[in-house]
Amino acid sequence: MAEIHLKGLAHSYDPNASEEGHYALKQIDHVWEDGKAYALLGASGCGKSTLLNIISGLLHPSKGQVLFDGVDVTNLPTEERHIAQVFQFPVVYDTMSVYDNLAFPLRNRGHDEATIKERVLNIAEILEMTDVLNKKARGLTADAKQKISLGRGLVRENVAAILFDEPLTVIDPHLKWLLRMQLKSLHLRLKRTMIYVTHDQTEALTFADKVVVMHDGYVVQIGTPEELFDKPQHTFVGYFIGSPGMNFIDAKITGSQAVIAGETVELAASYEIKDSDKVELGIRPEFVTLSAAPSAGSFKVSVKRIEDIGRHKIVHVDFNGNDVSAIVPENVAITDDFTNMVFDQSRINIYSNDWLVEGGLSHD
Amino acid sequence: MTKTWNNKAWFMVLPVVILVAFSALLPLMTVVNYSIQDTFGNNQFFFAGFEWFEEIMTSSRFHDALGRQFLFSTIILAIEVPLGIFIAMNLPSKGWKSSLCLVLISLPLLIPLNVVGTIWQIFGRADIGLLGASIAALGLDYNYTQNAVDAWITIIVMDVWHWTSLVALLCFAGLQSIPEAYYQAARIDGASKWATFRYIQLPKMHGVLLIAVLLRFMDSFMIYTEPFVLTGGGPGNSTTFLSIDLVKMAIGQFDLGPAAAFSLIYFLIILLMSFIFYTVMNSLDKKEG
Numbered sequence: 301m302a303e304i305h306l307k308g309l310a311h312s313y314d315p316n317a318s319e320e321g322h323y324a325l326k327q328i329d330h331v332w333e334d335g336k337a338y339a340l341l342g343a344s345g346c347g348k349s350t351l352l353n354i355i356s357g358l359l360h361p362s363k364g365q366v367l368f369d370g371v372d373v374t375n376l377p378t379e380e381r382h383i384a385q386v387f388q389f390p391v392v393y394d395t396m397s398v399y400d401n402l403a404f405p406l407r408n409r410g411h412d413e414a415t416i417k418e419r420v421l422n423i424a425e426i427l428e429m430t431d432v433l434n435k436k437a438r439g440l441t442a443d444a445k446q447k448i449s450l451g452r453g454l455v456r457e458n459v460a461a462i463l464f465d466e467p468l469t470v471i472d473p474h475l476k477w478l479l480r481m482q483l484k485s486l487h488l489r490l491k492r493t494m495i496y497v498t499h500d501q502t503e504a505l506t507f508a509d510k511v512v513v514m515h516d517g518y519v520v521q522i523g524t525p526e527e528l529f530d531k532p533q534h535t536f537v538g539y540f541i542g543s544p545g546m547n548f549i550d551a552k553i554t555g556s557q558a559v560i561a562g563e564t565v566e567l568a569a570s571y572e573i574k575d576s577d578k579v580e581l582g583i584r585p586e587f588v589t590l591s592a593a594p595s596a597g598s599f600k601v602s603v604k605r606i607e608d609i610g611r612h613k614i615v616h617v618d619f620n621g622n623d624v625s626a627i628v629p630e631n632v633a634i635t636d637d638f639t640n641m642v643f644d645q646s647r648i649n650i651y652s653n654d655w656l657v658e659g660g661l662s663h664d
Numbered sequence: 665m666t667k668t669w670n671n672k673a674w675f676m677v678l679p680v681v682i683l684v685a686f687s688a689l690l691p692l693m694t695v696v697n698y699s700i701q702d703t704f705g706n707n708q709f710f711f712a713g714f715e716w717f718e719e720i721m722t723s724s725r726f727h728d729a730l731g732r733q734f735l736f737s738t739i740i741l742a743i744e745v746p747l748g749i750f751i752a753m754n755l756p757s758k759g760w761k762s763s764l765c766l767v768l769i770s771l772p773l774l775i776p777l778n779v780v781g782t783i784w785q786i787f788g789r790a791d792i793g794l795l796g797a798s799i800a801a802l803g804l805d806y807n808y809t810q811n812a813v814d815a816w817i818t819i820i821v822m823d824v825w826h827w828t829s830l831v832a833l834l835c836f837a838g839l840q841s842i843p844e845a846y847y848q849a850a851r852i853d854g855a856s857k858w859a860t861f862r863y864i865q866l867p868k869m870h871g872v873l874l875i876a877v878l879l880r881f882m883d884s885f886m887i888y889t890e891p892f893v894l895t896g897g898g899p900g901n902s903t904t905f906l907s908i909d910l911v912k913m914a915i916g917q918f919d920l921g922p923a924a925a926f927s928l929i930y931f932l933i934i935l936l937m938s939f940i941f942y943t944v945m946n947s948l949d950k951k952e953g
Contacts, residue, residue: 358848379854391849395867404863408854452853 384453
């Protein structure tokens with residue numbers, strides 16, 4: 301077990317990269333605390349897997365250092381870094397039994413058979429695989445194979461962290477849930493550092509203590525699921541977390557007033573923003589209310605489309621040329637005369653050049 | 665409800681049946697026909713029963729050729745399969761270098777069999793051949809036309825040169841199909857190079873290796889053209905393999921009856937051996953997997 305510290309990490313797959321655009325990872329400074337479960341969330345191609353492979357040593361970073369408990373391991377090969385990794389596609393050693401698969405990492409490291417047996421049986425019990433220990437690994441289902449991959453990491457007692465690279469991609473949907481719960485309870489029981497790469501927000505939010513959101517080679521926000529929902533630090537986080545994502549509307553801010561689509565909105569705080577910046581107002585669909593009767597501070601909109609997804613409805617409205625979505629409870633019947641929209645003032649976030657701006661006290 | 669029989673489907677199979685009958689079944693039956701009859705000319709044939717089979721089975725000429733044939737195929741497999749795997753594992757796996765290497769190692773496969781024989785016939789000659797003369801210049805006594813061991817070595821080296829690429833190409837294809845994650849997992853599990861080979865690469869190559877072994881066994885067991893051009897079966901009978909012996913018997917001596925019996929026995933041995941290889945390798949795989 302160890303604390304993993306990434307210092308000034310950057311990576312490019314092109315050895316002659318000069319411009320920033322050539323880098324898959326641009327600048328990462330981050331500490332993964334010992335024993336925590338992290339999810340590394342981001343769209344495909346944002347650098348998540350690159351980062352993971354650098355931590356496990358399968359890739360050597362172009363710049364920066366990786367420290368385990370303060371020891372620089374940047375130049376250590378994978379096999380010397382006490383790291384376990386579970387890949388997207390299940391890797392099992394076909395010709396071996398489940399027992400031999402689990403024993404393989406220990407045998408390679410020269411442990412004696414008695415120790416191996418004890419640890420393998422222990423891990424098999426945790427993974428609920430005791431009854432298939434003598435079976436060939438080849439004939440098992442994808443989820444059982446993924447458990448074996450994980451088990452090969454767990455049998456090693458000195459593993460600093462277990463890395464997961466989208467491990468549930470090939471698992472059937474109804475088993476995904478089950479496996480994720482098992483993983484979560486495993487983490488609570490074993491307290492190993494786990495880093496879980498995914499592009500599925502549900503997976504990330506249910507698994508992790510802390511979610512690290514990556515976008516275009518940068519870490520844009522690290523936070524609890526709640527923080528990511530309430531205060532997205534970057535428009536990408538707002539858009540990526542939530543279903544549907546946050547609404548963004550171009551805005552012009554003066555003090556505590558925002559002008560969006562020709563209408564004025566009163567804000568809960570006042571902001572100091574340069575005129576040259578690209579300013580947007582962000583509001584989650586959960587905090588947009590539609591009604592038939594106008595109320596204080598409501599805007600005129602027209603309903604464009606309704607998606608009924610069972611537990612609630614997503615209503616898309618046209619707000620002077622801007623597309624805004626709102627989440628409406630299932631029991632509210634939306635008709636064409638729902639033409640008034642209100643924002644929950646306390647839930648409005650202001651973004652300047654895609655980054656969240658903290659407001660000061662309102663002067664009014 | 666009664667079942668309606670639709671016999672029209674049989675007409676669809678008919679072309680294939682006719683084709684196979686003319687290309688395989690009829691020629692084979694001709695051979696069977698010859699193998700159980702005898703003639704004293706004049707196109708008059710007598711039924712001879714299994715006499716020819718008994719004659720071939722008990723002839724020391726056949727036993728010797730069969731022994732040579734097994735020895736040859738064993739040596740060929742023992743060299744070409746490990747060497748092919750070794751080459752495949754050391755080929756560059758991506759990029760233009762990979763393509764270039766593949767083309768280069770495939771070249772011997774494109775050369776006609778009798779040309780291969782001719783090339784090595786000249787190449788190995790002790791008086792004017794580059795190889796033969798070089799060995800002679802080193803002071804070694806090498807002459808494949810007079811020394812049986814030299815003749816064997818030359819034929820084996822020739823076959824290895826000619827066919828190892830086939831094994832290498834098949835293994836290369838098998839290796840290419842292994843996802844990168846397997847190697848990464850092996851590194852994380854601390855597997856040695858040998859363990860990676862034994863538990864990842866070899867099992868994944870199983871299918872192609874089975875094909876490679878079968879092909880190389882059948883081909884080497886039927887080898888004719890190259891040794892015929894290179895040594896003509898000599899010196900003495902030392903490189904007279906089954907095919908060469910068979911042709912001598914059928915065309916040279918025109919002993920059609922014994923030659924036909926010989927052919928059938930030869931065919932059955934190849935069939936039997938291929939079956940054994942297939943069964944053993946498959947059950948080996950099952951036992952492991």
